[in-house]
Amino acid sequence: MQDTDFISSFAKGLKVIEAFDEARPRLSISDVAKTTGLDRATARRCLLTLSELGYADYDGKFFALTPKILRLGHAYLAATPLPALVQPTLDQLSERTAQSASVSVLDGTDIVYIARAAQKRVMSINLTPGSRLPAYCASMGRVLLAALPEDEARAVLNRSDLKANTPRTLTAPDEIIAELWRVRAQGYALIDQELEPGLCSIAVPLENDRGRIIAALNIGAPAASVPAAELVERYLPILREAQVALKQVLR
Amino acid sequence: MQDTDFISSFAKGLKVIEAFDEARPRLSISDVAKTTGLDRATARRCLLTLSELGYADYDGKFFALTPKILRLGHAYLAATPLPALVQPTLDQLSERTAQSASVSVLDGTDIVYIARAAQKRVMSINLTPGSRLPAYCASMGRVLLAALPEDEARAVLNRSDLKANTPRTLTAPDEIIAELWRVRAQGYALIDQELEPGLCSIAVPLENDRGRIIAALNIGAPAASVPAAELVERYLPILREAQVALKQVLR
The missing domain is CATH 3.30.450.40 (GAF domain)
Known part of the structure; x- marks a missing residue:
């Protein structure tokens, strides 16, 4: 894997996290693809990764962030x-x-x-x-x-x-x-x-x-x-x- | 790039963010490698990605998270x-x-x-x-x-x-x-x-x-x-x- 691949997948993942907000608390794969401009396959990989790691819940159709996401923002506030x-x-x-x-x-x-x-x-x-x-x-x-x-x-x-x-x-x-x-x-x-x-x-x-x-x-x-x-x-x-x-x- | 590569680089990046906390607000590449258990090259790629995307500051030796990181945690609170x-x-x-x-x-x-x-x-x-x-x-x-x-x-x-x-x-x-x-x-x-x-x-x-x-x-x-x-x-x-x-x- 090249450095550029690495940087790009990490960057895309972060973009997917930021796709969730007050107006869009629950998102499907297509919703995320639309909001972020990523293709469907990439949006899907990002969402499944978040879900796999416990940063998101998935009910089979929609994804929603979990409180574990707060660890990321809190890293700044604590640091x-x-x-x-x-x-x-x-x-x-x-x-x-x-x-x-x-x-x-x-x-x-x-x-x-x-x-x-x-x-x-x-x-x-x-x-x-x-x-x-x-x-x-x-x-x-x-x-x-x-x-x-x-x-x-x-x-x-x-x-x-x-x-x-x-x-x-x-x-x-x-x-x-x-x-x-x-x-x-x-x-x-x-x-x-x-x-x-x-x-x-x-x-x-x-x-x-x-x-x-x-x-x-x-x-x-x-x-x-x-x-x-x-x-x-x-x-x-x-x-x-x-x-x-x-x-x-x-x- | 395979799905597993993708998942793993995104996961490693998130781990690096969580390495920063109250006791460790400024971290070098070696510090991050030590705290996360990632190898030095991977820690470096994650940190440079964060810095490239504006989620971290880098003074040539130490990295520190920026307020942009709060967007991630806030995505949950807002959503x-x-x-x-x-x-x-x-x-x-x-x-x-x-x-x-x-x-x-x-x-x-x-x-x-x-x-x-x-x-x-x-x-x-x-x-x-x-x-x-x-x-x-x-x-x-x-x-x-x-x-x-x-x-x-x-x-x-x-x-x-x-x-x-x-x-x-x-x-x-x-x-x-x-x-x-x-x-x-x-x-x-x-x-x-x-x-x-x-x-x-x-x-x-x-x-x-x-x-x-x-x-x-x-x-x-x-x-x-x-x-x-x-x-x-x-x-x-x-x-x-x-x-x-x-x-x-x-x-």
Whole structure:
């Protein structure tokens, strides 16, 4: 077997795992072939391998992932010190503000939640470590995009599906780039119902002890209880404290 | 390429991902070969594939997983309706009791957390969806083992590393089996500092609408504030309510 065969079969297998999601929890061989663009025979081999190894269940027609799959994602969460380092700060933030506090990192065009301390759920989706949101319209995404050189940020926007989730969502790349300059200058990003109606949030970058931005920290609040205009006054000072405290901790 | 080659390279790749954990966040090719039992050339191919696909970073010597890995574990969490269905109940439970509430499922000899609502951290480890604990000494593990036929439960115990985490931990298979009979009869499991000193918990099984036990639900509390003897009186009625409410929801 050649290196290229090896790489390609491993890559295809990983692609098949990613074919399962909220909208597609149970998939047939043809479903997977269609979603991944793999041919039927390859999709079948990948699915049977997953089933053989206990990562998927098969009822003769449909495949569904098993909890064993969580070992893979958990390998990252367990192996990276960031979630454990920030969790106590998030718990405090969430308790002090009675809102949800989260930390995320950039992965392609998405932000990925790596730690979260949640109060009552205000979003329509349930966010947990591993959850993803599009970067262009999320406060942590704006902070992380603002940390990139402009051409890289623009390249991410070009690859993004810039949808108007609400009438307020910025979708024109030039407008978003202008907003990123503002975010960089003021040191925080404010989102007023661009991701979903009724949800506001404010985010700051997290630097490690060498001054490199490695993650973003935010507080999200229902617009009905805390209008976006008040987020800065209420929460920015607390976020700044957390930012300074975490800078000592993050290496 | 044969089916067996395919299956074997995909399987090896997944094994390499699982080689990374809290104690081993950065691994060289030799480290991975040692941990997984794969030969050096295969370990190298798997690692370079992960790096090529963006699932790992490579600094020329060490590999580390990237947040992209979370897509894999998240595929399960997003694809299974259970976490989203139980989260509102967990949030309520945690708020009413001011303790942490969790739901987990059995995977081999471990329980895997799939949802959690946490109050201040009482355990030495940070539990998030995807976290694993040995089933034999955890309250949710006892409930899930008690749901198995005795020979299957015994087979899981035989494959388990039955360690005395504390002087109170049951480690003799026959004693644990006897405890499982008690759990089955009383409908709940109580753990008094068998997993770690200072931590108590009480768990009940969650049935779907056809009466099949599909998960376990628990409340954990610091022994210093709630002695194990009081867990039943304080929390069992609330857990029972949640159990009944969730039975309507879980299909």
